[in-house]
Amino acid sequence: MSKRLLFAVVMAGLVACLMSRPVSAQDDISTNAATSFNAASHVQLLPAAPGGGSASIPAQPASDDYMYSKYDLFVGYSELSGTVQNGGEAALTWNLTHNVGFTFDFSGHYNSPFNEGQTTLLFLVGPKFTHYLTKDGRYQIFAHVLVGGGHYSINDFCDDGCSASMTGLTIAPGGGFDWVSSGGKWGWRVVDVDFVNTQFPNSFSHSSYRLSTGLLWHFGH
16 A cells, blocks of 8 residues: 555656646746847837848048038127227138138227227238147137238327328237037137237338137038
């Protein structure tokens, strides 16, 4: 009787082991299949290129190309330190390359505290050289050498209402620092400092520093 009972217990254990193995394998298969399905659901396929070829991600433009503009327009406040005259400046730069451009510059300064009838007009042109401090081109330093004409006039500087004016050759080397917006469409000329020297026909010369700041617009990308 004990032998039959022992045999029955052994057979029951074998049957239980045989039945448990396929269930475990099935669970593993189901688990692997679910994992594979979840992984596949997160895979994003690129659309096929025309003609059956594989699709490729378009190349991003270089940072210099993104920030590069054909024309830059500056308009802002300007001051001449020598005669302490306030006024404005406008400059249009035609960029021949990323680093080299040609600038057309005009500024007018009026009403010195020492004489309200004093006026200074500057018409200048010349090359501009730009260096990008960052790869995205948002921070730039520049230098230029401008030449042209300077016109100075004074009204009512004596009791009889005297007036005088002079025009001469002007040279204005200088440079400054620009900040450009992330979109590259506009920016801020933080500072522009020029040494302005005008030679008049009577061997008289006049020198002063021109300090300017204002808005920038970039167009023609």
